Amino acid sequence: xIEGENETPNESQETDLELVAQAQRGNSAAFMEIVNRHTSKxxxxxxxxxxxxxDAEDILQETLLGAFxxxxxxxxxxxVKTWLTRILMNxxxxxxxxxxxxxxxxxxxxxxxILKGIAHSGSANDMDIRMDVLNVLQTLPLEYRTVIAMRExxxxxxxxxxxMLGLPVGTVESRLFRARQQLQELLRDYFPxxxx
Amino acid sequence: MNTFSCExxxxxxxxxxxxxxxxxxxxxxxxxxxxxACAQQMEQLKALTQLFTTSRxxxxxxxxxxxxxxxxxxxxxxxxxxxxxxxxxxVLVVSTGWxxxxxxxxxxxxxxxxxxxxxxxxxxxxxxxxxxVQALMKEYGRD
Numbered sequence: 513x514i515e516g517e518n519e520t521p522n523e524s525q526e527t528d529l530e531l532v533a534q535a536q537r538g539n540s541a542a543f544m545e546i547v548n549r550h551t552s553k554x555x556x557x558x559x560x561x562x563x564x565x566x567d568a569e570d571i572l573q574e575t576l577l578g579a580f581x582x583x584x585x586x587x588x589x590x591x592v593k594t595w596l597t598r599i600l601m602n603x604x605x606x607x608x609x610x611x612x613x614x615x616x617x618x619x620x621x622x623x624x625x626i627l628k629g630i631a632h633s634g635s636a637n638d639m640d641i642r643m644d645v646l647n648v649l650q651t652l653p654l655e656y657r658t659v660i661a662m663r664e665x666x667x668x669x670x671x672x673x674x675x676m677l678g679l680p681v682g683t684v685e686s687r688l689f690r691a692r693q694q695l696q697e698l699l700r701d702y703f704p705x706x707x708x
Numbered sequence: 709m710n711t712f713s714c715e716x717x718x719x720x721x722x723x724x725x726x727x728x729x730x731x732x733x734x735x736x737x738x739x740x741x742x743x744x745a746c747a748q749q750m751e752q753l754k755a756l757t758q759l760f761t762t763s764r765x766x767x768x769x770x771x772x773x774x775x776x777x778x779x780x781x782x783x784x785x786x787x788x789x790x791x792x793x794x795x796x797x798x799v800l801v802v803s804t805g806w807x808x809x810x811x812x813x814x815x816x817x818x819x820x821x822x823x824x825x826x827x828x829x830x831x832x833x834x835x836x837x838x839x840x841v842q843a844l845m846k847e848y849g850r851d
Contacts, residue, residue: 538784538787540780540781540783540784543780544777544780547773547776548773551768551772551773552764552767552768553764555768556763556764565769569769569772572768572772573772573775573776576772576776577776577779580776580779580780580783638762638763641759641762641763642762642763644763645759645760645763646763663725664756664757664760664764665760665764669725669727670722670725670727685718685721685722685727686718688721689718689721692721692753692756695756696752696756699756699759702755702759703751703752703755703756704748704751704752704755
């Protein structure tokens with residue numbers, strides 16, 4: 513597990529699967545517990561990928577409905593987090609296609625819209641970091657933004673990202689490398705000073 | 709820009725994310741101990757992950773959760789309504805079948821009378837050879 517990762521996959525995964533089993537038997541409270549556990553990161557992922565709070569809200573809503581409707585089909589081959597992320601990524605793609613068809617192309621990030629979606633909780637410093645990270649993410653090319661968000665926000669493995677995006681693992685790795693390079697440059701004030 | 713020409717630099721990210729096999733991991737870790745540039749790069753990778761860890765928990769607007777909780781509750785009601793509709797439809801089908809069956813049984817019980825009527829010829833005289841007709845005629849006093 514990488515440093516900073518606050519999840520304990522084995523324990524939480526088992527519990528998630530138990531909750532899914534209960535939800536499959538019609539226990540809606542169990543499903544709401546799954547929602548409460550995962551929505552925060554999913555919302556942030558949607559926010560990172562769209563750069564727009566209202567779009568992120570729509571995508572999250574559709575993702576949750578899709579998950580609720582498809583819960584009977586969940587067989588537990590992947591983790592609940594991976595399953596939910598897959599649904600969310602499908603919704604993001606659908607939303608993007610819809611945007612393209614409707615020609616409602618947003619030019620550049622709208623900081624004030626992003627702000628609406630950001631929690632007004634936590635310390636002011638945390639909020640500054642959220643704003644900076646979200647704004648900087650919007651400046652990355654979509655393919656870099658997607659892989660870095662899936663890795664750093666959802667904590668997905670290379671193989672999971674590759675499978676979801678239909679890419680070779682090597683491509684995911686090289687995109688992550690370039691995405692990190694750009695982020696390190698854009699967020700350089702947050703990084704340890706170069707001692708070289 | 710954090711680009712440097714060390715041959716191991718491309719694999720540092722994989723090392724950071726625990727995506728390298730154990731033998732390669734040992735090689736990379738040994739290299740990092742000797743290469744200040746790679747050690748610096750590893751520090752930056754950790755700092756980047758820490759930035760995301762700090763920032764990634766955005767509170768979901770409560771309106772979405774409320775709306776969704778309502779949808780889930782309604783789904784339960786709809787499921788119940790669907791089950792009740794199915795039960796009602798089943799009762800309807802069974803009732804229709806039962807009515808059809810009893811009516812059909814009634815019409816079958818009236819067949820002897822009908823056949824009696826059919827056995828009367830056009831002049832109104834009955835077929836005196838039929839024992840049933842004869843018995844009925846005798847009972848009702850008709851010759």
